[in-house]
Amino acid sequence: MATLSVRKLRMEIQRLRLPVGVEGTYGCIRHPGASLAVPLLPDGRVVILRQYRFAVQRRILEFPAGTLEPGEPPQAAMERELQEEAGYRASRWDDLGLLLPCPGYSDEVIHLFMARELEPLPAPVQGDHDEDIEVLTLSPAELDRRLASGEEPLDGKTVTAWFRARQLLQLG
Amino acid sequence: MATLSVRKLRMEIQRLRLPVGVEGTYGCIRHPGASLAVPLLPDGRVVILRQYRFAVQRRILEFPAGTLEPGEPPQAAMERELQEEAGYRASRWDDLGLLLPCPGYSDEVIHLFMARELEPLPAPVQGDHDEDIEVLTLSPAELDRRLASGEEPLDGKTVTAWFRARQLLQLG
DSSP, X not given: OEEEEETTEEEEEEEEEOTTSOEEEEEEEEOOOEEEEEEBOTTSOEEEEEEEETTTTEEEEEOOEEEOXXXXXXXXXXXXXXXXXXXXXXXXXXXXXXXXXXXXXXXXXXXEEEEEEEEEOSSOOOOOTTOOEEEEEEOHHXXXXXXXXXXXXXEHHHHHHHHHHHHHHTOX | OEEEEETTEEEEEEEEEOTTXXXXXXXXXXXXXXXXXXXXXXXXXEEEEEEEETXXXXXXXXXXXXXXXXXXXXXXXXXXXXXXIIOEEEEEEEEEEEEESOTTTBOOOEEEEXXXXXXXXXSOOOXXXXXXXXXXXXXXXXXXXXXXXXXXXXXXXXXXXXXXXXXXXXXX
């Protein structure tokens, strides 16, 4: 098996026999998993980030999220990331399901949450030194409008989590 | 730069200087891009696939989609995939935007479409020999219910495209 690894990512190339009976050489990314939260303020606005992503060389609109540390429970990871990336602590958490961002070539699973009863932290918490993040707050209608505008590339994990959050909040 | 390639995927590891000023070693998947369609039948049901994905070792619920061939326009690629994977031809196409499935570590862009005025093909078209696909039709309410149930892992491209399709169809 050929492999290439960097940080928390590993690419593996291997011979596989699929359930349909075909054998072939396939590549797959092994990823430790991640968590994401839709943070909802008491007035109904969501907290969302404008974040630079080198892989696509632009700033995109994303809910706070982060890769799991080895053995870290997904909600605990998200409590940490919500403080580091957005500057909030939440005391009410709902499960929004499991997301597969790229099931064609990655085993990554993202645990989706809604985070409510938010409190801003008194002082910023140190996160990853290479993050480049602006924190925004948007009403649900404004977020819907931006996603419909065609001006924003659609981040799959963000739109999927927002779809599930709208279901939970019965926004229609 | 270290690289590893298989089929249409290449992983690259390189030193980068980010706009925020930090320099580091980062890994990224280079992908040729893809197309996806939400196929809508005249009676309002959607056509959706139950497809085996070796990377996550399970069958997931996905709209028809496929990787672009070199130089292939996204809508033409999708017209081909809709025939191969689902057995339909569509004569009305709407653009639903550009999706980034994994902007943290992949440059893949998926072109989202809605496909309407569907006609079943008189005979099946030969697709990839290793695809393992069942074609389903679901009402919008049934698809919403399945995505809310917690029984289905959520395919990011599928839920994002469905969110945009619901906006276009003004389903609420």
